[in-house]
Amino acid sequence: MRAKQKQSKQLLVMILGTFLLAFSYYHINFQNNLTEGGFMGLALLGKFAFNISPTLTMVALDIPIFILALFLKGRKFLMNTMIAATAFTVFYEICDRFSPLVFDMHQYMPIAAILSGITTGFGAGIVLRYGGATGGDDILTLFLSKFTGLSVGTVFLIIDLVVLGLSLLYLPLMATLYTVLAVSISARIITWVVEYGRRDRESVTA
Numbered sequence: 001m002r003a004k005q006k007q008s009k010q011l012l013v014m015i016l017g018t019f020l021l022a023f024s025y026y027h028i029n030f031q032n033n034l035t036e037g038g039f040m041g042l043a044l045l046g047k048f049a050f051n052i053s054p055t056l057t058m059v060a061l062d063i064p065i066f067i068l069a070l071f072l073k074g075r076k077f078l079m080n081t082m083i084a085a086t087a088f089t090v091f092y093e094i095c096d097r098f099s100p101l102v103f104d105m106h107q108y109m110p111i112a113a114i115l116s117g118i119t120t121g122f123g124a125g126i127v128l129r130y131g132g133a134t135g136g137d138d139i140l141t142l143f144l145s146k147f148t149g150l151s152v153g154t155v156f157l158i159i160d161l162v163v164l165g166l167s168l169l170y171l172p173l174m175a176t177l178y179t180v181l182a183v184s185i186s187a188r189i190i191t192w193v194v195e196y197g198r199r200d201r202e203s204v205t206a
Contacts, residue, residue: 010130010131011080011083011130013126013130014080014083014084014126014127014130014131014132015083015084015087016126017084017122017123017124017125017126017127017130018084018087018088018091018123018127018134019087019091019123020119020122020123020126021088021091021119021120021123021124021127021134022087022088022089022091022092022094022095022123023091023095023119023123024115024116024119024120024123025092025120026092026095026096026099027095027099027101027102027103028103028105028112028115028116028119028120029116029120029182031102031103031104032103032104032105032106032109032112032116033106033175034112034113034116034175034178034179034182035164035167035171035175035176035179036163036179037159037160037161037163037164037179037183038135038137038156038159038160038163039057039058039061039062039135039136039137040054040058040137041160041163041164041166041167042057042061042163042166043055043057043058043061044167045163045166045167045169045170048169048170049169049170058135058136061136061137062135062136063136064136065136065137065139065140066078066081066136066139068139068143069081069133069139072143073139073142076131077131077132077133080130080131080132080133081132081133081134081138081139083132084127084132084133084134085133085134085135088134088135109174109178110178110181112178112182113178113179113181113182113185114181114182114185116182116185116186117181117182117183117184117185117186117188117189118185118186118189120182120186121153121185121186121187121188121189121190121193122189122193124138124156124186124190125189125190125191125192125193125194126193128142128152128190128193128194129193129194137159140159141155141156141159144159151191151194151195152190152191152194152195153186153187153188153189153190153191153192153194154187154191156183156186156187156190157183157184157187160180160183160187161180161183164176164179164180164183
């Protein structure tokens with residue numbers, strides 16, 4: 001009974017993380033023209049370079065990573081990821097369709113980038129800390145972090161910077177630079193949220 005309560009609590013916190021992430025992506029990133037890194041950035045690049053539907057690109061990138069996650073991380077992780085990814089999609093759609101809030105910060109883009117970094121970092125970090133992911137790029141980041149020994153946030157940052165560098169082929173320079181600021185902050189926040197308290201526990205049990 002206690003194990004089920006703990007699992008339900010973890011799932012609830014993870015879903016709250018997806019809400020924060022979706023809210024931030026729509027109200028800060030989308031409304032202020034901050035671009036995307038990760039698989040979404042690659043999907044947008046595919047649309048620009050080859051006129052491939054971003055949805056098809058996302059599916060093509062996600063499916064092999066999800067299959068790999070099933071074998072390496074198990075059903076529970078994959079189930080948590082499916083729940084988180086679905087919740088993120090639903091929350092983003094709700095924001096897009098029904099939210100009356102407008103965060104117009106086009107005259108204050110550094111502030112928009114900082115807020116984006118903080119809020120998306122907390123949102124993504126919470127989802128990862130409680131055993132899920134919001135997409136294939138998050139899963140890939142976890143695998144690369146474990147393989148290389150780099151922090152999760154550092155791997156996130158490297159992947160996003162590579163994708164954003166390629167995105168300069170079709171994106172304005174300033175929008176890309178503000179996004180670099182946002183993902184740099186987000187990477188630090190993700191690392192802090194995911195690793196907070198764990199080193200202390202490991203030193204106690206060592």
